[in-house]
Amino acid sequence: TNIAGDGIKPRSRHPQEAVRQQLHQRFLTWTDEADADGRTDFFGLQQNAVRDLATFGEALLIFTADPDTGAPQLRRLHPEQLDRAVTRVSDTGPMVYQGVEFDGTGRVTAYHIRRAAPGDMLAGIQQAPVRMPASDVIHLFRPMMPGQVRGLSWFAPVLLPARELDALNDALLMRAKVAALHAGFITDPDGGSLYDGEQTGNAQQAGLEPGALIPLPPGKSVEFPDVPDQGGAGALAVSTYRMIAAGTNVTYEQATGDYSQVNYSSARAALLEFRRFCQSIQHHVMVFGMCRPVWRAVIRHQVLIGEIPAAIYQAERQSLEAVKWLPPAWPWVDPEKEARAAEIAINNRLRSRSEV
Numbered sequence: 001t002n003i004a005g006d007g008i009k010p011r012s013r014h015p016q017e018a019v020r021q022q023l024h025q026r027f028l029t030w031t032d033e034a035d036a037d038g039r040t041d042f043f044g045l046q047q048n049a050v051r052d053l054a055t056f057g058e059a060l061l062i063f064t065a066d067p068d069t070g071a072p073q074l075r076r077l078h079p080e081q082l083d084r085a086v087t088r089v090s091d092t093g094p095m096v097y098q099g100v101e102f103d104g105t106g107r108v109t110a111y112h113i114r115r116a117a118p119g120d121m122l123a124g125i126q127q128a129p130v131r132m133p134a135s136d137v138i139h140l141f142r143p144m145m146p147g148q149v150r151g152l153s154w155f156a157p158v159l160l161p162a163r164e165l166d167a168l169n170d171a172l173l174m175r176a177k178v179a180a181l182h183a184g185f186i187t188d189p190d191g192g193s194l195y196d197g198e199q200t201g202n203a204q205q206a207g208l209e210p211g212a213l214i215p216l217p218p219g220k221s222v223e224f225p226d227v228p229d230q231g232g233a234g235a236l237a238v239s240t241y242r243m244i245a246a247g248t249n250v251t252y253e254q255a256t257g258d259y260s261q262v263n264y265s266s267a268r269a270a271l272l273e274f275r276r277f278c279q280s281i282q283h284h285v286m287v288f289g290m291c292r293p294v295w296r297a298v299i300r301h302q303v304l305i306g307e308i309p310a311a312i313y314q315a316e317r318q319s320l321e322a323v324k325w326l327p328p329a330w331p332w333v334d335p336e337k338e339a340r341a342a343e344i345a346i347n348n349r350l351r352s353r354s355e356v
Contacts, residue, residue: 003050003278005328007043008291011354013322023299023320026307030298036064036073042294045074049140049290050281052079058141058151061290062113062132063297070305072297074138078117082139083129084150086112097149099129100139111137140289142281158247165240172233249277268332275330287325295323326354 010027012020034042045061052059056079064073083099094109095102101110112129141151155162245255251270253259259267299320302308313320332338345351 001047002274002330003281003286003327004043004047008046008282008286008325008327009043010291010295011324011326012320013324014316014319019320026302027295027298030071033066033069033071034074034294036066036075042074045076046286046290048076049138050286052076053140053142053151053281053285054154056080056151057153057156058082058139059290060113060140061138063136063138071301072294074294077113079151080118081114081116082150083112083114086129100149101131108134108139110134111139113137138290138293140285142285154248158244161240161243161247165237165244168233168237168240250274264334271330279327282327283325291325292323296321329356 010024012023014020014023031042035045040048049059049061058079060077060079060082061074062077064075065071066073086096086099088094088096094104096112099112100108101112103109111132111134113132114129115127116125141148142154144152241256242252245252248255251267251274253262253267253270254274262270299308299313303310303313308320342351342356346353346356
């Protein structure tokens with residue numbers, strides 16, 4: 001939500017204001033028909049792509065054509081439809097690593113995509129993957145090292161601490177249940193059973209209620225156990241939550257919803273770091289890998305249908321395809337200070353009105 005929000009939206013950089021307005025209007029009209037499956041608009045596809053980036057480590061979309069108008073559309077695929085099993089190394093032909101095909105210079109030229117997503121009924125049927133040119137595919141991931149071909153889930157660094165935290169919570173919950181069931185222990189010198197229930201050999205099926213104490217027959221005594229210390233389990237859980245939050249590049253308060261130990265200054269400092277991370281994904285992954293190819297595809301479709309004359313496109317191609325993408329704004333807790341800061345920035349020409 002913080003990375004995509006209500007949409008990363010374009011601002012044409014064409015020198016003529018009238019042309020810019022026409023391009024914006026045509027693109028805005030197209031956004032409602034952007035999803036080939038008809039479930040959302042282009043800005044909804046952006047948010048879905050970010051969700052796949054975080055969950056699977058990569059997002060996969062392909063360009064299709066509207067059967068009625070021929071306009072470009074996007075279809076969201078499961079990232080595992082990019083077939084990892086297709087790997088070929090050749091001295092003469094193209095090389096393929098985990099479904100991604102490269103030419104001799106190392107440039108991505110094609111993708112090998114399965115026809116069905118994992119879990120579909122058709123996924124178990126042996127079918128050859130479809131080879132699609134790179135120009136028809138949007139493959140997004142955050143490259144962490146040179147030569148990386150596929151993405152890594154953003155949750156991968158915190159899987160082990162998350163599993164340990166889950167086990168800790170289960171253990172604490174079970175300990176609390178057992179402690180609630182036994183408010184006291186009763187010692188019987190004769191060794192007889194004090195619980196009501198059916199006896200089967202050495203085992204007795206007895207029902208217990210939280211906080212129950214059994215009436216004492218003559219000659220029997222009650223002992224209350226010393227409850228063992230939790231060993232700092234609460235502090236350990238908080239520390240693990242902070243580790244998970246840091247590993248996923250979010251703040252502790254965002255990860256847990258616990259704002260009890262935060263003040264305005266510390267929250268602002270943490271949010272600034274988080275927003276720098278979001279900005280890197282917005283501009284280096286989403287804008288570069290998804291938004292720019294989509295803008296070019298829409299502009300070229302306008303040329304094909306005659307809305308933009310081909311001669312003008314050839315002469316002004318760079319101006320028509322030049323665009324600045326503006327992510328959604330992040331409001332602060334104090335809107336008065338934010339408005340005053342924006343006014344100062346505009347008056348001193350540090351930011352434009354559209355940026356604000």
